[in-house]
Amino acid sequence: GNLPKFGVEVEDEDAMSLMVSQINTWNFDLFKFAVISKDHPLVSMAYVILQSERNLLRSYNVDPPTFIKYMFVIEANYHKTNPYHNATHGADVMQSCHVLLGYSVVEQVFTDLEVFAALFASAIHDVDHPGLSNQFLSNTSNELAILYNDHAVLENHHLATAFKFLQEDELNWASGMDDKQRQLFRKMVIDLVLATDMSKHLSLLADIKTTVESSKVAHNGKLVLESYNERMLVLQGIVHSCDISSATKALPIYKAWTERIIEEFYQQGDRERDLGLNLSPMCDRQNPSIEKSQVGFIDFIVLPLWETLGELMFPYCQEMLSQLNENRMYYFSRIPESPRCSIT
Numbered sequence: 001g002n003l004p005k006f007g008v009e010v011e012d013e014d015a016m017s018l019m020v021s022q023i024n025t026w027n028f029d030l031f032k033f034a035v036i037s038k039d040h041p042l043v044s045m046a047y048v049i050l051q052s053e054r055n056l057l058r059s060y061n062v063d064p065p066t067f068i069k070y071m072f073v074i075e076a077n078y079h080k081t082n083p084y085h086n087a088t089h090g091a092d093v094m095q096s097c098h099v100l101l102g103y104s105v106v107e108q109v110f111t112d113l114e115v116f117a118a119l120f121a122s123a124i125h126d127v128d129h130p131g132l133s134n135q136f137l138s139n140t141s142n143e144l145a146i147l148y149n150d151h152a153v154l155e156n157h158h159l160a161t162a163f164k165f166l167q168e169d170e171l172n173w174a175s176g177m178d179d180k181q182r183q184l185f186r187k188m189v190i191d192l193v194l195a196t197d198m199s200k201h202l203s204l205l206a207d208i209k210t211t212v213e214s215s216k217v218a219h220n221g222k223l224v225l226e227s228y229n230e231r232m233l234v235l236q237g238i239v240h241s242c243d244i245s246s247a248t249k250a251l252p253i254y255k256a257w258t259e260r261i262i263e264e265f266y267q268q269g270d271r272e273r274d275l276g277l278n279l280s281p282m283c284d285r286q287n288p289s290i291e292k293s294q295v296g297f298i299d300f301i302v303l304p305l306w307e308t309l310g311e312l313m314f315p316y317c318q319e320m321l322s323q324l325n326e327n328r329m330y331y332f333s334r335i336p337e338s339p340r341c342s343i344t
């Protein structure tokens, strides 16, 4: 067909080919990729991974031009004006997921359909994100919070948005799948994106620990997942870990993501201030606490999750854990001295 090699037209095919040759590396530079793909990081990432690298489109009779048209619409519905929750984040989570699912310890465990569902879920998991938190949407009685009754508001919206476009004939790339496959694919994508809701983090982590423990004991160290729930739990853990993987990346990349999320939080704080609401944690640009917040985020959320993933994927993920510890030290060593309380 006449589809461009990388799904989108690029200026510099050699630079693009060089980047694509690094697509299986953990420290892949998504910011550079966004530039080289002429601001189509998600369309090109999805096409390269699903078509060129994994040949999954052919496996499920997906028409490539229709799939590309659909991904252009998804990419256009990520807000370019969001400092963090934009199409580059979607492409980042998808590429990170592609790396983890390529490790032999999990590669044999999951079916092609499960891999396809995890990669697609990663690509669409934050589509039409408003750059505001679930808490903010509920506090301001946003129409989405009313629609989803304050439960996983953003995550439900990302899913509904992605699947609504799939209803349009000229975007329906799944028409070539048989009904049973399409039904299971949809169920898995829903379960995976709903698991990126941070309020589910602790219960997801606890369930993954239990599953990894029982599986490794029952099968002397080999990861064997029997039920749909066990398989989904591990896939949910992989997608959720990729969604909050920034602190496990090389420091320059991590710092770039941190600057972006902080600016997005500050913009929410600006709106809360204008509305006379209490400012959400870490959203007050007049009282910055970046270093301390990152160390807390790593200690209480990111490290426990990635240590569990490191057990599950052993001996893989050690690179992520060592980068995570280095990155923690970077911010820990920069926590400003607390102003001495003047006892005068």
Ligand SMILES: O[C@@H](CN1CCOCC1)Cn1nccc1-c1ccc(OC(F)F)c(OC2CCCC2)c1
Pocket: 198, 244, 245, 246, 247, 254, 257, 258, 259, 261, 262, 281, 282, 290, 293, 294, 297
């Ligand atoms: O907001 C986070 C969850 N909160 C829950 C309440 O306690 C603090 C953490 C997760 N989350 N959700 C959406 C985006 C992100 C999120 C993703 C990458 C983040 O940092 C860096 F790695 F880029 C990140 O950092 C914030 C600011 C400092 C610490 C947390 C946040």
Ligand SMILES: [Zn+2]
Pocket: 089, 093, 125, 126, 196, 243
């Ligand atoms: Zn996300």
